[in-house]
Amino acid sequence: MPSPDPISRTSLSETDRGPFETIAVVGAGAWGTALALVAREAGREVRLWGRNNEDIATMTKTGQNMRYLPGIHLPEGIEATADMGAALSGADCVLLVTPSVTLREICRQCAPHLGEGVPVVLCAKGIETGSGKLLSEVAGEELPEHPIGALSGPTFARETALNYPTAVTLAFPFAQAHRRDPEAATASRLALSLGSEMFRPYVSDDLVGVEVAGAVKNVVAIACGMMTGAGYAENTRAALITWGIAEMMALAEALGGSRETVAGLSGVGDLTLTCSSKTSRNMHFGVQLGAGIERENLFGGNPVVVEGEVNAISVIDLADRIGIEMPVCRAVHDILHEGADLRATFAALWARPLTGESRALNLELDHPSTATGIGSAVG
Structure with a gap:
């Protein structure tokens, strides 16, 4: 039951390459906040969305995620918001960092605000209860015009947020054009978007x-x-x-x-x-x-x-x-x-x-x- 290949249905240019400059992180828990810090450390502009208005207000005021990662400073360049439209508007790439059981609902909330062909990276782990579908299949059904991939690996949120050396896998299906030109593949561009001195992504085409x-x-x-x-x-x-x-x-x-x-x-x-x-x-x-x-x-x-x-x-x-x-x-x-x-x-x-x-x-x-x-x- 391999997941569908959304790349073949997008209008992404085969010549697109290099990092995505503006990254939206949907989910302001510990792991979402850690990934926002990773993206910012890599030089990206970051929007961090959370559903709890009070938590977002506290984050904006204190410069910390007091509920999930207290004591870790959020630098300038990370904009926290409870407005989904504001988080996703103009984003070049989206990291979905919400529990697997809420993925379908979150994808539906994201859909009206996503730009054409914007890649979506699943950062939760699981299989949909009842349907037996992989999360990429769930997201592919709700966001059919967007490349769907996953970020996974041995990562505790606090260690990642503290910029300890960390390595992960970034997986997306590869279109045939990307076999000829792997640097233009979505997973490769994301690796460039998130990679830094202490955060090392590996590229994979095996999403399943x-x-x-x-x-x-x-x-x-x-x-x-x-x-x-x-x-x-x-x-x-x-x-x-x-x-x-x-x-x-x-x-x-x-x-x-x-x-x-x-x-x-x-x-x-x-x-x-x-x-x-x-x-x-x-x-x-x-x-x-x-x-x-x-x-x-x-x-x-x-x-x-x-x-x-x-x-x-x-x-x-x-x-x-x-x-x-x-x-x-x-x-x-x-x-x-x-x-x-x-x-x-x-x-x-x-x-x-x-x-x-x-x-x-x-x-x-x-x-x-x-x-x-x-x-x-x-x-």
């Missing part, structure tokens, strides 16, 4: 692979968090990360993406980061559940968007539709959404039949242990 990796890694991070919270340690997390990479690769390949993409920044890179630190909301969410904290008390009772919680549904729905086995993602899905017992579910994950690590080995052996062994290891 990048999107699948981003959606699945959130779910695997919850799995790693659950096992950490339940008292297990590094061996367990390493196994889950490895299995998670295999699940990413299988789903990406089935949808027309590349296993090589999953081995890059948007896959292995992002997964390793997200599964290794409670700075990740997905990992932290899982840690709290694994420790036995009730759902209503997670994050101190504060409402927090955890993309992997929703992604667990959409990823498994999609996997079932196309016949892909994803045991780690299914374990998370069943614990979060089917009421499955956490320890028993992970015990069953370890007690699956023994198989060959190489795909070329057609091997399956009954597991010698019972499904209760791992669950009783930690009290």
